[in-house]
Amino acid sequence: MRFPLSLSVAIGAAALLGAPAHALDAAAAVELAKASGCYSCHANAEKVVGPAFATIAERYAGDKDAAATLAQSIQNGSKGKYGRIPMPPHASLSPSDLKLLSAWVLTIKP
Ligand code: HEC
Numbered sequence: 535m536r537f538p539l540s541l542s543v544a545i546g547a548a549a550l551l552g553a554p555a556h557a558l559d560a561a562a563a564v565e566l567a568k569a570s571g572c573y574s575c576h577a578n579a580e581k582v583v584g585p586a587f588a589t590i591a592e593r594y595a596g597d598k599d600a601a602a603t604l605a606q607s608i609q610n611g612s613k614g615k616y617g618r619i620p621m622p623p624h625a626s627l628s629p630s631d632l633k634l635l636s637a638w639v640l641t642i643k644p
Contacts, residue, residue: 558634558637558638558641559634560638560641562634563634563635563637563638564638566631566634566635567635567638570624570627570631570635572635575621578642578644579644583619584616584619584621585616585617586642586644587639587642588642588643588644589616589644590604590639590640590642591639591640591641591642591643592644594640600636600640601633601636601637601640602636603636604635604636604639604640605629605632605633605635605636607621608621608624608627608632608635608636609623609624609625609627609632610623610625611623611624
């Protein structure tokens with residue numbers, strides 16, 4: 535079944551309104567990523583031990599649950615999505631740190 539156009543427009547507008555009211559603090563996210571050791575396994579544009587952050591952002595483009603999925607992966611670890619090397623858990627990050635990191639990863643372009 536096709537949605538009527540007016541409904542699609544309403545859904546689009548709701549998606550826009552759901553966007554964060556203030557811009558993501560990318561500088562704070564980079565500092566946090568450095569301090570948390572993310573860059574020992576990741577780079578923005580190339581695969582290191584883990585996938586490039588840009589590859590991750592591409593994979594989740596258009597997925598409205600992406601930030602929540604990534605926050606969980608960062609906290610609990612992840613395996614089998616990109617290759618054979620697993621990511622260890624990062625259990626000491628606070629919920630707000632996880633939120634910032636996952637939202638920021640999704641903005642990274644190659
Ligand atoms: C010891 C190496 C290592 C460290 C440290 C590391 N990662 Fe990863 N990361 C990986 C690997 C390997 C994968 C791919 C896992 C897979 O295939 O499922 C990955 C995957 C990811 C994903 C994708 C998860 C998904 O569900 O698609 C995100 C996001 C991510 N890392 C962010 C981070 C952040 C943020 C940090 C710092 C807090 C970090 N990583 C630290 C190795 C690492």
